[in-house]
Amino acid sequence: MNYKLQEHEDLLQHADPLGQEYPLLASLTSLDALRALPAEQLPVLAAEMRGLLVQSVTATGGHLGVGLGVVELTMALHRVFSSPRDAIIFDTGHQSYPHKILTGRAGGFTRLRQAGGLSGYPSRAESQHDWVENSHASTGLAYADGLAKAFKLTGQTDRRTVAVVGDGALTGGMAFEALNNIGASGRPVIIVLNDNGRSYDPTAGSLAHHLTQLRQGGVPLSQNLFTRLGLAYTGPLDGHDTTALEEAFHQAAALHRPVIVHTITQKGRGYAPAEADPADRMHACGVVDPATGKAARPSKPSWTALFGQEITALAEERSDIVALTAAMRLPVGLGAFSARFPERTFDSGIAEQHAVTCAAGLAMGGLHPVVCLYATFLNRAFDQLLMDVGLHRLPVTFVLDRAGITGPDGPSHHGMWDLALLSRIPGLRLAAPRDPARLSTLLREAVDICDGPTALRYPKATAGPDIDAIASLDGIDILHRTPHRPLDVLLVAIGVTATACLDAARHLAVLGLGSTVVDPRWAAPVNPALGSLAARHRLTLTVEDGIADGGIGTLVAHHCSASGISGPVHTIGLPTTYLAHGERDDLLASAGITGPSIADSACRHLSPPAPDHHGLLPSRLSRSTP
Template sequence: MSKNLLDTIKRPHDLRQLPKEKLPALATELRNFIIDVVSVKEGHLGASLGVVELTIALHYVFDTPSDLLVWDVGHQAYGHKILTGRKDTFHTNRQLNGLSGFPKRDESEYDTFGVGHSSTAISAALGMAIASQLKGELQKQHIAVVGDASIASGMAFEGLNHAGVTDANLLVVLNDNAIGIDPSVGALKQYLTKATIGQKPKQDNIIEALNFDYSGPIDGHDLFAVIKALRRLKEMKGPRLLHIITTKGKGLKKAEEDQVRYHAPGKFDKITGDLQAKNTEHLPPKFQDVFGHTIVELATTNDKIVGITPAMPTGSSLKFMMESIPDRAFDVGIAEQHAVTLAAGMATQGLIPFCNIYSTFLQRAYDQVIHDVALQDLPVIFCLDRAGLVGQDGATHHGVFDLAYLRCIPNIIIFAPRNEVELRDIMYTAQLGLDHPIAIRYPRGRGVTLDWRQPFTKIEIGTGVQLKKGDDLAILSVGAIAKNVEKAIASLEDPSSIAHYDMRFIKPLDESLLHHIFSNYKRIITIEDGAVKGGFGSAILEYALTNDCQLPIEMLGIPDNFIEHGTIEELQAIAGISPEAIAKTIKKQKTLA
């Protein structure tokens, strides 16, 4: 019995030995293999299905890994991983101690650059190309594959702008599928659409204006056409761009029809594409949906409220406002810097901007938070989705640095809601009128409250609350990690001596409450689902030092290293903030008392 073609490919060298006429069959096998595994193990589906032919063509034409291939964004790269020696371990994708869901330099020599956030490939590949020039490696090729709307980001344009005035050996492949996670937006998307349907594709070409040799658009699923174009471009020098048109989710009918849902669909039937049914009727809501419904509720009665998201209307649930109040909800594309300064500009004119950005992506707009918002003390409301550990997306996506990187900025208020009701209440409080910007950070996934649509209550800025009384050890937590603390305390044989406080505000701290705590307890534990260096626990230590408080303090949080991928429960255990780990720390502290 003959092997499948895919089984014979251990490295791209094996692929390059195949006659060209066998490659379409290999594409079918590769696409089916991705569907088979992801249908059971979950992960990013649509993007990798869309680039199966391109992936094969790139490794067929170029001498990888000697030629350097950079994927942007990284969730396109499943086929690349499978063809580069990781087929037999692909079933471990995104699992603890398994393959990363994104290209990762220490995982394979074929992963030339780590890519989890968008729009980095052109700059990285250009840096590699310039390095090759300096080293005299003039035949080495450098290819950046830019897809899922990443070309519209400012950083991509910065890379194009620089590359256009060099003679670097750089090829940019624009994988144009008209969608990121949600449909692409903006003038560039409209321009590319016109080029795709033949409206002035050469005249007034924006890519050629940047001194790139432009080719295309061509059908990205015509394997032979892609190979022909790549072979021609391989012989050229200087900056070039190949524009290919693909369909996200290609090869699975339902994924093609519903590209948003099948970006990362969870488990599904590999034959029909039907999603695995989930009974969520009696579950608490996702924090994202609480945000989405609450901003609509508030905006209905306050016409100054606007919503902003950088390309995440579905993930952030701002889609609800975009559907019901479309003229006051804005998807600005993959442009976090622009999103922040846009919000700042709106705030100068009396609007109340809710700027919803994933915690990990706000890192990309740090200067704008400082220079354009906080320095001018503008009351922008940042809603930081996916704060804390996010699970299988891993180190590139964990929102664990926000408390530390925001806490040092003057003027900013930082609040972490413990549950859905507190998220609603702080959103309500913020739109009543604050004198400063505020960051509200909340986790990915479901909360704990079924009856979450409570009447709004104003929250006094800078106040914490006591959740449980005790007389010996005080636990101070912020945000949704409180549920782990509650489980830990409940598991103890004698929890009566343990007090639990939800400080809620990381900045400003409730100093009155802290004075009470330091005056009435013997030991303190701080717990956060953020970086332990410079975060909430550090703020408590600073308070203790400033006020000459001598109590022993143990800080729990994300340790000073990058946490990889796994379930949130697995990663919390590794970080020492699972209920079991917290209970162990409490017991240790009680023995020291």
């Protein structure tokens, strides 16, 4: 991105309704106007910003609690530092909503996390004030260390680097590695510690205990973790006192050395439903009633909720089952499990790498660990899975929530890489349940496996009805077979794509083409029976909501080739690119993962049509075919 280093950037991008409901906010036409605002007007501005956040986020869904907690802190940052000349980094990025409001994007909150609208995280495409697109926690200090080095090496010693770090983000290993480097460097990195006692769940580990001691004033400087690592320390400060924060930031900048400014904030501040929520202070929410904070309409059971019920029931039966997560106990469905079995629940903080290798140790000790993560966050611990679990053939089960397209959370959260990554782990068995019944069955099968790791993955979505098999072949479920037709197309459905594949079979039948729809249940390694089925069809299409390049379809094609099966194998999946945020169904449709699109693809591969006289290839199937 080409950063325009202007201190007087025009920020007139507010929508008209902003002026009607939030007049002071609408009057701020630049960051200079914010800096010139009299101190007595800052509480009014803070109230307007909170009003806009509640109004917008409850209407679209998004991260609410932490943004409400950093309003005054963000105002103080932008009154002291000159963004984007001074680099301000948020770790994690869900703290950046007030930053977006103050940097010209307040009017865009009506389309927060919607296709073509504002991202729910910092976005370099949106604004030159957003330096990094981080939602994976614990990275901000490393970015800041690198920027400070770059500024020094290029002679830009008047530019300052500020990292706003949530206390939960400090539990990640990268944050400790960065503190180790920053403290020894002497470079002027200003670390603003946003301490609200939780990232999502309460902050875990001895760091949380140390921060509590700092808040209570019971730690001498000689025992302060940060000073012992070579950083200056100031605080703890009231994170809602803008005047005190501004003074502290000026003093930190004047030190010209690494410094921690420890601020205490209240997550969910100013919004009664969030303040009254003991679980997570409305860390994230869907569309809710702004007056109550409750869901505006009843929701169907989610995959996450169904998993939570099943793992708790399993643990009642088996005392060897333990559960691990990385600061996401409630989002991954471990609420009931942790309440029933607190001694068998382990939260590593935002430290996926530690969680995975810790699970290896638990398995070595005779237990069966179930590691519950978002699919996208498993990427961070791939080496640990490969070398610490896989190499030792340890019985560890990985349950990956938010697999495939997650929707409004965007490119950092789409769990679209897991199939390609996990299918390369020697000895790992990978399952993708298509419905609630298969989730229950496959989870039980997974924890019964004792000679290597297993993984289950499912999407961020409501779970549909069960799809019963009409037959089974060596562990493969046959979901559909067109009667009295040739075997033209074998549709291999990976997990929840079964619904689209069954729809495609109906469209193909209208065109006179016979098809078989199968669910291998265990997607990797490839079941040899799948090759036998492929050999009896003219075309095999695999359909998966992960990247097509290197995913399950690639494994099936390699298996068929190695087995001497000559029929073509093609994959329908997601493109190898960073997909923007939007509605899940829309993003899947754009990738061709719908019944009509799958059927259309099958027609093209079976008999490529000849070009017409304009050189165009006509579609063999209308998208509106019933």
